[in-house]
Amino acid sequence: MVNTKHAFWMAFFFTLAVFLIGLLVGIFVENARADNIQNVLLDSEINLLDEQLKENAIQEFNISCNLAKNSTFNFADKIYEEALRLEKYDSASKMKDTLTIFHKRYDLLRILLWTNSMKIRSKCHSDFHTIVYLYDYDTRDISKKAEQIAMSNLLLDFKYKYPQETLLIPIAANLNIESINLIKEEYNVTNSPVIIIDESMVIRSLPTFNGLENIVFQSNNK
Amino acid sequence: MDLIDIVFLIYTFAGLYMLSLFFFVYILNRKKIFEHPKCKLEPVSIVIPCYNEAEHIGKTLECLQKLDYPQSLIEIIIVDDCSKDNSIEIIKKYIAKFKNIMLITSKKNSGGAAIPTNIGIKSAKSKYAITLDAETYPDPGSIKKMLGLLQEDEKVAAVTGSILTRHQNSWIQKMQAIEYDITSLFRKILDLVDSVYVTPGAFAMYRKEAVIKAGLFDPSNLTQDIEMVWRLLSKGYKARMSLAAKAHTETPYKFKDWWNQRNRWNIGGTQTLLKYKSLIFKKGMLGNFIIPYFAISLILSILGIFLFIFMIIKNISIYYLVTKYSLFASASLLTLRDLAVAPSIMSYFGIALFILGLWMTFFSLGIMRYLEPKKRNVLNIIMFLFIYSFIYPLIMIDSKSKMIRGIYKW
Numbered sequence: 187m188v189n190t191k192h193a194f195w196m197a198f199f200f201t202l203a204v205f206l207i208g209l210l211v212g213i214f215v216e217n218a219r220a221d222n223i224q225n226v227l228l229d230s231e232i233n234l235l236d237e238q239l240k241e242n243a244i245q246e247f248n249i250s251c252n253l254a255k256n257s258t259f260n261f262a263d264k265i266y267e268e269a270l271r272l273e274k275y276d277s278a279s280k281m282k283d284t285l286t287i288f289h290k291r292y293d294l295l296r297i298l299l300w301t302n303s304m305k306i307r308s309k310c311h312s313d314f315h316t317i318v319y320l321y322d323y324d325t326r327d328i329s330k331k332a333e334q335i336a337m338s339n340l341l342l343d344f345k346y347k348y349p350q351e352t353l354l355i356p357i358a359a360n361l362n363i364e365s366i367n368l369i370k371e372e373y374n375v376t377n378s379p380v381i382i383i384d385e386s387m388v389i390r391s392l393p394t395f396n397g398l399e400n401i402v403f404q405s406n407n408k
Numbered sequence: 409m410d411l412i413d414i415v416f417l418i419y420t421f422a423g424l425y426m427l428s429l430f431f432f433v434y435i436l437n438r439k440k441i442f443e444h445p446k447c448k449l450e451p452v453s454i455v456i457p458c459y460n461e462a463e464h465i466g467k468t469l470e471c472l473q474k475l476d477y478p479q480s481l482i483e484i485i486i487v488d489d490c491s492k493d494n495s496i497e498i499i500k501k502y503i504a505k506f507k508n509i510m511l512i513t514s515k516k517n518s519g520g521a522a523i524p525t526n527i528g529i530k531s532a533k534s535k536y537a538i539t540l541d542a543e544t545y546p547d548p549g550s551i552k553k554m555l556g557l558l559q560e561d562e563k564v565a566a567v568t569g570s571i572l573t574r575h576q577n578s579w580i581q582k583m584q585a586i587e588y589d590i591t592s593l594f595r596k597i598l599d600l601v602d603s604v605y606v607t608p609g610a611f612a613m614y615r616k617e618a619v620i621k622a623g624l625f626d627p628s629n630l631t632q633d634i635e636m637v638w639r640l641l642s643k644g645y646k647a648r649m650s651l652a653a654k655a656h657t658e659t660p661y662k663f664k665d666w667w668n669q670r671n672r673w674n675i676g677g678t679q680t681l682l683k684y685k686s687l688i689f690k691k692g693m694l695g696n697f698i699i700p701y702f703a704i705s706l707i708l709s710i711l712g713i714f715l716f717i718f719m720i721i722k723n724i725s726i727y728y729l730v731t732k733y734s735l736f737a738s739a740s741l742l743t744l745r746d747l748a749v750a751p752s753i754m755s756y757f758g759i760a761l762f763i764l765g766l767w768m769t770f771f772s773l774g775i776m777r778y779l780e781p782k783k784r785n786v787l788n789i790i791m792f793l794f795i796y797s798f799i800y801p802l803i804m805i806d807s808k809s810k811m812i813r814g815i816y817k818w
Contacts, residue, residue, distance in 0.1 A: 194697070196432045277752075
């Protein structure tokens with residue numbers, strides 16, 4: 187018969203080794219994901235700078251407003267997709283907390299995108315609508331989480347139906363970013379989720395699809 | 409990392425540790441896994457507690473006559489616990505036919521196997537007493553393959569063999585057949601590290617004097633066989649296992665009977681753990697491995713069940729509310745992004761543990777084919793892993809609720 191202590195210790199050290207390797211692999215995978223997000227984010231930040239330069243170019247070189255609008259929409263779609271990927275990685279992140287900082291940077295990008303879109307709309311007299319969706323990041327409140335999922339799906343459906351007429355900008359409202367806090371104060375937002383349409387109308391509860399259509403396109407007629 | 413992740417990691421570590429232990433002990437002892445010491449022919453007494461066993465007792469007695477052991481050295485003691493069927497008539501027919509069978513009848517039904525077994529052991533004339541269920545059929549060579557373990561070491565007080573299933577007619581019996589095979593090998597692995605924690609009453613051999621000295625089987629415990637081994641271990645005795653010694657037993661055919669049996673085992677196991685909890689880290693392998701192993705398994709199972717229930721309720725609540733809100737808003741219920749999931753480190757650990765568990769199941773069944781060649785249906789093995797194993801947490805809930813309500817029924 188084998189020495190009992192010997193077998194127990196062998197199994198313990200083997201398990202420990204497998205476990206540590208597993209944890210290291212986990213850290214490596216999550217680091218790789220964070221690096222990937224960081225590279226994409228840097229790229230998006232350059233794009234945003236480009237957007238801001240475009241705004242100047244519109245004024246200085248009389249560039250077509252349509253071109254500027256399309257470019258803003260493409261950029262919005264791009265960072266929306268990237269944010270979805272970040273969200274996916276974030277939900278799978280167990281070892282590190284670095285992805286929250288990327289969330290903040292993406293939110294800042296989106297605020298810049300929002301202000302940029304306001305300028306383009308005003309200067310080019312564009313007829314697109316800005317739908318800003320303020321939500322709570324990583325909420326534990328089940329009811330709020332469910333409402334946010336439904337609202338997010340509703341806005342995504344809306345965006346699919348009106349891709350050229352709406353600019354969808356989701357922003358996490360609870361990451362303690364000063365500029366977001368100022369916006370919340372300006373629109374008297376005390377509780378998320380809320381939808382701000384064309385900087386003029388605030389929807390504080392879940393609307394129906396038809397209701398949202400009416401509100402968005404009514405605001406156009408104003 | 410939240411509480412659920414931490415519990416999951418502990419669970420994974422414990423699971424991985426048990427699989428590694430199994431693997432290392434097997435690898436280091438693989439050549440002697442079916443070995444057993446030669447025995448000297450000595451008288452043995454076979455004690456069969458009997459209650460309404462008319463269907464099986466005759467076959468069991470026939471089977472005992474075919475044992476590869478001198479009949480003159482075998483004493484068969486049947487203790488009838490007030491059967492309501494014609495068990496006694498059948499037994500009497502065999503008494504007339506064979507000289508070595510004795511019948512003891514009790515005046516009042518005891519409601520369990522402990523009391524009739526104790527009566528039988530006290531009446532036994534031999535140094536070694538074998539407890540045998542009326543529906544268990546030992547293989548001809550089984551006694552010889554077990555007795556040597558008691559004879560070679562005076563400290564060994566209990567020996568068990570491989571208890572396998574006799575029939576595989578219903579789905580639940582097919583699942584039990586896989587389970588019994590794996591359990592037998594697992595028990596042998598534990599034997600190799602001096603940690604046999606039960607010698608199932610269905611077929612076990614005891615040093616009679618040790619059992620009497622220890623105070624006989626405890627009728628208040630629903631798994632008196634587990635309790636007996638723990639008591640013997642606490643008194644410095646050892647329990648062993650002979651993988652080569654086979655016996656086939658009838659297993660519950662109906663799901664309900666299986667459920668009730670497992671409930672009883674679960675309650676009895678917990679009763680035993682609570683009784684001996686003070687011996688943790690004392691008394692050799694009992695306190696250093698068996699009790700912690702039982703305690704950790706119990707704690708992790710209970711914690712796992714509560715977390716699982718919490719997660720289920722939480723997710724159902726979210727899905728219900730999302731559906732309610734989405735229907736109100738006429739929004740999509742499911743989007744492509746809901747289907748895109750990035751695996752986390754927990755997923756990798758879970759997958760690794762599952763693959764290792766799957767490998768261990770096939771590996772164990774492969775080893776057990778040397779003992780008893782049989783064809784296995786892969787679908788049954790998959791169902792065993794995916795369905796049968798997942799019913800256990802429900803039994804755990806039921807048994808713990810019965811314990812809380814004070815329902816201790818055989």
